[in-house]
Amino acid sequence: MPHLRLRPLPRKSKSTQNSSPENNNPPTTRPGIGTDGFTDKKDDDEQYDDYDDAEDIFSAFLPHLLPDDAPQFHGDPGQLLQYRSPLYGDLTVMVPQYPEKWKGTSIAGQSKEGGGIINDVEESRKLFAHMLWSSAMVVAEKLEDAATIITSGEKLSGDDLDRASWSVQGHTVLELGAGAGLPSVISALSSASHVTITDHPSSPAFLGAIEYNIRANVPSWQRESIVSTPHEWGALDSQFARDNKGRFSRIIAADCLWMIDQHENLARTLQWFLDSSRGRAWVVAGLHTGRAVVAHFFEMAVTLGLEIEGIYECDINNTDEDQGERRREWAAVREDEGLENRKRWCVVAVLKRARLDVGNADVSQ
Numbered sequence: 001m002p003h004l005r006l007r008p009l010p011r012k013s014k015s016t017q018n019s020s021p022e023n024n025n026p027p028t029t030r031p032g033i034g035t036d037g038f039t040d041k042k043d044d045d046e047q048y049d050d051y052d053d054a055e056d057i058f059s060a061f062l063p064h065l066l067p068d069d070a071p072q073f074h075g076d077p078g079q080l081l082q083y084r085s086p087l088y089g090d091l092t093v094m095v096p097q098y099p100e101k102w103k104g105t106s107i108a109g110q111s112k113e114g115g116g117i118i119n120d121v122e123e124s125r126k127l128f129a130h131m132l133w134s135s136a137m138v139v140a141e142k143l144e145d146a147a148t149i150i151t152s153g154e155k156l157s158g159d160d161l162d163r164a165s166w167s168v169q170g171h172t173v174l175e176l177g178a179g180a181g182l183p184s185v186i187s188a189l190s191s192a193s194h195v196t197i198t199d200h201p202s203s204p205a206f207l208g209a210i211e212y213n214i215r216a217n218v219p220s221w222q223r224e225s226i227v228s229t230p231h232e233w234g235a236l237d238s239q240f241a242r243d244n245k246g247r248f249s250r251i252i253a254a255d256c257l258w259m260i261d262q263h264e265n266l267a268r269t270l271q272w273f274l275d276s277s278r279g280r281a282w283v284v285a286g287l288h289t290g291r292a293v294v295a296h297f298f299e300m301a302v303t304l305g306l307e308i309e310g311i312y313e314c315d316i317n318n319t320d321e322d323q324g325e326r327r328r329e330w331a332a333v334r335e336d337e338g339l340e341n342r343k344r345w346c347v348v349a350v351l352k353r354a355r356l357d358v359g360n361a362d363v364s365q
Contacts, residue, residue, distance in 0.1 A: 006137065009080040009092065074132045077204070081132060083182065087144050088189050091217045093180050095132055096209040132180050134316055135255035135284045135346055139183040142166040142282075147190040159324065165350075166282070168192040174248040174273055176233065176266070177256040179203070181210050184252070188218050188226040196244070201230035234265030236272050248273050251281040257297045258289040267301040274353050280309070281351040287313075287342045294347055295332035307354035317344045 075081050078097030082090050146166035149156065156164050169191045175184045176198055184197040199205045210228045218226060231240055251270055257263070270281045285294055298308060311330045318326035330347055 005084040005141075006074055006132075007082050007084070008075070009082050074134070074137075083137070083140070085144060085186075087148050088186070088217075091182075091185065092213075093132060093182055093185075094209040094212045094216075096179055096204040097207065098204045099207065132182065133255040133286070135286055136179070136182050138314065138316060138346060138348070139252055139254050139282060139284050140186045143168060143183060143186045143190055168250055171249045172196075172247055172275075173250045173252065174198065174244075175252040175254075176231070176269065177253060178210070178228075179205050181205065181213055181228070183254060184226065185213055185217050187250075187252075188214075188222055192250075193225065195226040196248070197226070197228040198231035199228075200232055203230070206230060231269075232265075233262055233269045236268065241272060245272055246275055246279075249275045249279050251279070253281060253283045253285075255285050257283070257285040257294055260293050260296055263297045263300045264304065266297070267304045267306060270301070270351060271305050271353060276353050279352060281306070283349045283351060284346060286316075286346045288339075291332055291334065291342070298349065301351060302354075305354050306351045309350040309352050311347065311349040313345045314348050315344055316346055 075093075075095035077095055079095045081093045081095065083093050085091050142163070143166055146164050147169070149160055149164045150167045150169055154160075167190070168187045170193050173184065173187045173192045173195045175181060175187075175196070178184055178197045178199050181197045184195050187195045197210055199210075206228070214223060214226055214228070229240055231238070235241060236245075251273060253266065253270070256266060270283075273279075274281060283297075285297075287294060298311070302308065312327045313330055315326040315328075328345075330349075334342075
């Protein structure tokens with residue numbers, strides 16, 4: 001139950017709110033973490049108010065009070081959340097925050113021709129990057145679980161071998177639609193050889209949240225292996241796309257399927273960046289947008305040259321750690337499935353570039 005690892009941190013006091021969009025300067029420390037990653041510790045009272053917000057406390061306990069309800073996202077814009085990592089300790093995640101307004105430039109700092117306001121605040125909010133999605137935490141948990149298994153040094157078989165397949169050790173990793181970038185941070189900590197965090201050029205994540213989450217959680221000696229850059233799905237004629245075609249052996253796309261008009265661009269982007277031999281894309285998405293939308297993406301992906309190596313549904317509310325992950329077969333349609341029940345499941349798929357001699361998989365059932 002990955003969302004039980006999360007809790008809100010106390011609200012920052014006004015005197016230390018230096019992460020405003022105007023100065024594009026996120027806080028330089030989190031409790032116990034200094035500017036170099038894990039040194040120069042400061043007293044919590046210097047950075048935070050000495051009280052917990054009642055709403056934050058209530059929100060943190062909702063999964064315990066309502067165990068059948070599965071939250072799809074977490075946090076408020078600009079809020080700091082604590083992610084309790086069994087392997088790497090407590091991590092602090094800043095939720096991306098929108099400015100009140102901006103004119104003439106994108107969040108990524110790219111000037112717009114004619115001074116047009118292409119990246120209007122309201123339009124950019126439709127990217128839904130100003131929250132931490134449960135699917136991202138599902139990926140983070142799987143990456144960390146794999147790292148734990150790999151570092152144990154034990155001989156693997158059966159379920160452990162399947163869990164270890166999520167290891168990023170030695171891999172080049174690309175995260176698409178990253179938002180706060182939690183899976184990328186876990187990838188860097190899990191010894192990926194290189195991690196590239198991307199989001200749409202209009203994403204508020206580039207106002208400081210991504211860089212804060214790197215600085216706050218990744219030790220300085222590992223930061224050379226993790227970078228962030230804007231990327232728009234389907235923009236394969238960009239310099240970034242030309243420089244990195246076929247480079248990545250692991251691609252993460254967590255809750256990126258809700259915009260059905262972007263399915264083709266997303267599938268083409270996966271196909272473009274995936275290493276042709278060992279490349280795998282992990283596509284994890286909640287079913288809160290409906291099964292038809294999710295099924296449409298996989299049908300599109302197969303049409304555009306991707307092969308589905310594995311696909312299933314996992315219960316994000318499963319609390320029985322002894323029994324492991326609760327799974328069931330993926331189904332494009334489930335009769336008499338209510339919204340509340342559907343929300344507790346997410347689809348987990350592993351995609352790769354299809355071989356020319358392999359027929360397309362049927363994902364309609």
